Amino acid sequence: MRVLLHTPLKPPDSLTPSGDREMARGLARVLRRLGHHVIMPAMSRTTPGVPKADAHLGLEREARRKAARLIDRWKSLPAIAPSSGRSPLPTWC
Numbered sequence: 001m002r003v004l005l006h007t008p009l010k011p012p013d014s015l016t017p018s019g020d021r022e023m024a025r026g027l028a029r030v031l032r033r034l035g036h037h038v039i040m041p042a043m044s045r046t047t048p049g050v051p052k053a054d055a056h057l058g059l060e061r062e063a064r065r066k067a068a069r070l071i072d073r074w075k076s077l078p079a080i081a082p083s084s085g086r087s088p089l090p091t092w093c
Contacts, residue, residue, distance in 0.1 A: 002077055003036045012040060037077075041070055
């Protein structure tokens, strides 16, 4: 199964020690050992707090472009796991 592992606050591939990061890395490791294909979105950086009003539109456009790229990548993957030949993977909305 394809699994999208999104950890918005602390990316698992960061070198800074953290229990959250270790849990995310462990979860990804277990999923891979169980035969799943784990996808982690690129790290996104945001500044803490609320952006100024004039910056909202730019941030929204950038977020929509990133989401569209991720959705396109996800849709380009095969719907059936090639190795198992099982039924199409479930989709959640």
